[in-house]
Amino acid sequence: MGSTNSTLSKIPNAGDLMQETGFSPAHIVRLYDRYKALDKDKKGHLCPQDFGAIKELAMNPIKQVCQEVLDFPSFVRILAHFRPVDKNRPKDPNSPEHINSRSNKLKFIFQLYDQDKDGKISRQELLQVLRTMLEKQVTEEQLESIADRTIQEADLDRDDAISFDEFRKSMEKVNIEHKMSIRFLR
């Protein structure tokens, strides 16, 4: 534990981070080590090239998250979304929701879809996501049909785009807390 504490002190704002995300000190340290390992050129922050270096990520839509420069707190915050939901943590009614609450998880995914950050997933954005996922094996018109169908299903106010509420509604049957959790990050 001694080493953890000393490393912990090296990490700026560790205490705030832990508070905000709910990670334990050991986790923060582990993530910090990983962060440093990814940061090949020792720049102090992560840029898209570092993520490109992880070859398994080649076909992965997560890449777009890493379009901008990431410092350590943002890195941790992103990963915090994937923590399993902790039912035992007392919920302080005044504090903002935990980062790994269901609604925040959904918001995270929504932001991945919504690249131009206008609060809606338009048909184009959806198409883009589908295109990355389906890897050229499907023709363009099929993609378009799928996109059309998806929007049709979810789009309640007929504006040809999916807002966050519609998105949330369409996912109400899916067990997000389970699906979007990595046990490792508990």
Added chain:
Amino acid sequence: MPLFRAPALAGCRVRSGAIAAALLAGFFLMPLGAASSPDMPIGHGDGEGAHRDHAPAHGGTNQSTHTKKAFPVLSFDYKAVENPFLILLWILLASLMKLGFHLIPRLSSIVPESCLLIVVGLLLGMLLKLIGQNPLLLSSRLFFFYLLPPIILDAGYFLPIRPFSENLGTILMFAVVGTLWNSFFIGGVLYGVCQIEGTNLSRVTLLPCLLFGAIISAVDPVAVLAVFEEIHINELLHILVFGESLLNDAVTVVLYHLFEEYAHVGQVTFIDVFLGIVCFLVVSLGGILVGAIYGLLAAFTSRFTSHIRVIEPLFVFVYSYMAYLSAEVFHLSGIMALIACGVVMRPYMEANISHKSHTTIKYFLKMLSSVSETLIFIFLGVSTVAGNHKWNWTFVTVTVIVCMVARVLGVIFLTYVINKFRIVKLTTKDQFIIAYGGLRGAIAFSLGYLLNTDHFPMRDMFLIAIITVIFFTVFVQGMTIRPLVDLLAVKKKQETKRSINEEIHTQFLDHLLTGIEDVCGHYGHHHWKDKLNRFNKKYVKKCLIAGDRAKEPQLIAFYHKMEMKQAIELVESGGGVKLPSAMPSTVSMQNIQPKKPPERVLPQISKGREEEIRKILRTNLQRTRQRLQSYNRHTLIADPYEDGFTELIMKRKKVIELEKKLKQMNNYLTVPAPPPDSPTITRARLSSDPQPWSAKPSADNVPAIKVDLASPQSPESGSPGREARKPVLQVTRETEEEEGLVMRPSSQEKPRKGPEDPESEKEQQRLLRCLSDPGPAASEEDEPFLP
């Protein structure tokens, strides 16, 4: 399951069941009894003619003193067909019973089928005993070699892989640790009880008790299937209990052999225990390995079957059964071999075989397993009556109570441990269902029956206790579990399918999670799954899937199938209204006004389209295909299209007229009021989903994924009329309209003759593959090609 030993075959004489025939035709009894030796003198001329004439009738030439016998016009020779006749009689009886149950209106909803069948067996057994013949006993050979494999194969082939692998840890815990706990607890307590003075049981030593505990502690897959299938419980619980019942076979095998071997020696040393553990690993992993090898062989064989489609189903059955038998040769776990075989071979088989073979396999498996299950329960009833009864109140009651207690304690303790590792915890309700669902069945009985009477003089007492436990679990627990499930409001199986949104987003999430795991540098669940899928795609599929289909995504075959199905549904619904996707927003979606005001009706595309989209997503994201959720043999949908053909043609004509009308409408296409689901439509929603679907208006529109195979390029905009007509499946450009959507074998040749362009030729061939079944006669193709 352990190999039988020869002396135990005594009960296998089928001849004793001959008396069942007597029930049908009593007057046959006497000739059977009077069957005499073959070499009776000719010319005996008896009236009943029970004697077999070995010499030709006119062979009286040797003995001039005998008169020439008349040529027998009609003779009676039961002995020659006796064995097969009896077997078939039993099977027929079992099936008729099954039919009978479902005809009685309320019965099948109150009492599970298994109970009824056991009762029938009991009645039959008593009847046979009254007549004086020794009724057929459920011999272990019969059970383990003929009756059990179909059920297990059915379960293994249609095992839902995703929930199974997600919960594998939990299932293994229950199967291995739970069974061990159960056997030792039951064995120990019984031993303690036996030692008590006054019960007259002191001759039952520790090892037989432990053996008994091992036999009785295993949850039985047959019983679980029979009961759980009817209560439609949610997927998680179903797979937990069912998976446990399948996987505990290895444990049971090892324990059984271990205790049996050493029971007469009298003691078990540490070395034996250690060897037992090693044996367990060997038995389970070996069984899985054997099964996997046979599965790969089967998949490889199916790669070459494109010319002889008719024997494809055979390979599934033969290879699987051989896997089972091969595992039995080495005393490995046959059940695990069978399951591994089914699981391994399924994805590749499904890619290689024709749709008809696929249907055949599905139905055949279901049929076989259904018959087996029925027979098992009936025989169980019959055997109960047949055996010698050494009823011992103490032993039996203690057994029943201890079984329940052990199960409950085991589940509670294990869940407590498991919940530390699970993300989705098991609630108390879940635990109750798991504990309550631990039914014992015929496997326990057969194992008990196998015991050697010399080494185990108390075998009959054991048997009676086993039977009592089985009856108790099947009757009491089986009957009450349904009302309890309702009472406790346990989550039932989800009736509705997932929407496209859910599908896409879930797949997206999986990718996302894999990425996050990579970012964290943590090799978790998703990472390995992803790796396995990539490995599969890169190497294994190339070997095992025929020809060009290894490279192209499996999606295309599905896609065509879905398109066809959807095209038929189009015809059904009488709506040719389609907004082709190539026309982006001119005919915008706002024009589609649902006619039902109160609730928002999603402008529906047909189920087929949904299904297809789902499939596209799923297969392309390298997931295991879950093509069949026909997990439940009770809800297989009856084969549609038995009589829908003429309706199709008429509707098709209607559609043509409708389209002509539409052509005159300019740009605003309104959706006609969706007709209520005709039975044909409902029946058209077959194959993948056995659940009855709630009727949704089948107005279709929008995303028109072009069905037109002849010109795969999407038409850049044509007139609305042409677009509207497009979706109809046109295999050839010729007179398809009148023929409707039926693909007759003759039409298979046409595309070959005049391919419009090489692309369409390929498309045709893919299409043909879907349909290809150079079946017996062209006239057989009287129903559309739907899988």
